[in-house]
Amino acid sequence: MNPIFERLAENPRIFRRLLNLWFPYLGAGIHVERIRPDWRRIDVRMRLRWYNRNYMGTHFGGSLFAMTDPFFVLMLIKNLGKGYWVWDIDARVRFIAPGRGTVRARFALSEAVVEQTRLAAAGGEKVLQTFTARVFDEKGDCVAEVEKTIYIRRKKHRSR
Numbered sequence: 800m801n802p803i804f805e806r807l808a809e810n811p812r813i814f815r816r817l818l819n820l821w822f823p824y825l826g827a828g829i830h831v832e833r834i835r836p837d838w839r840r841i842d843v844r845m846r847l848r849w850y851n852r853n854y855m856g857t858h859f860g861g862s863l864f865a866m867t868d869p870f871f872v873l874m875l876i877k878n879l880g881k882g883y884w885v886w887d888i889d890a891r892v893r894f895i896a897p898g899r900g901t902v903r904a905r906f907a908l909s910e911a912v913v914e915q916t917r918l919a920a921a922g923g924e925k926v927l928q929t930f931t932a933r934v935f936d937e938k939g940d941c942v943a944e945v946e947k948t949i950y951i952r953r954k955k956h957r958s959r
Contacts, residue, residue: 808877811836827851827862838877841870841906847899858898858942864890867932867945870906875949878913882954883920888927889948898942904934916951926951 808814811834818824818831828851833842843866845851845858853859868887875885912928919926927948934943
């Protein structure tokens with residue numbers, strides 16, 4: 800990772816602001832509302848605008864997917880630390896209902912999952928974990944469900 804970017808990413812408030820200025824999110828109208836200081840919960844919203852609606856007047860499916868994209872990886876990187884490789888390797892999106900108005904997604908990572916991941920990767924073998932993010936409309940109805948498979952492996956330490 801770029802050292803400057805890595806340093807900025809240490810502070811969740813600064814990182815949230817940077818994400819909100821990141822062109823793909825800015826262009827889609829995606830807004831990161833909150834990143835908890837422990838990087839275990841992130842809240843994201845997207846308002847329906849003229850520039851992110853599809854032909855039918857509802858949220859563009861690509862934007863619904865994009866609003867769920869990096870967060871489980873980021874949360875795992877921040878909670879596991881620099882000693883692990885963490886990559887998205889697969890994703891599936893299921894559109895359940897048309898997204899209208901403001902939609903929201905919440906990403907949560909428990910201490911138990913972090914510890915389970917650490918234990919599973921302790922010997923250096925790859926670990927594949929699947930996480931599910933749901934996008935909800937203003938009424939609380941689920942409009943999309945995104946399943947993310949994440950590759951985790953402990954980095955090998957070089958002996959000197």
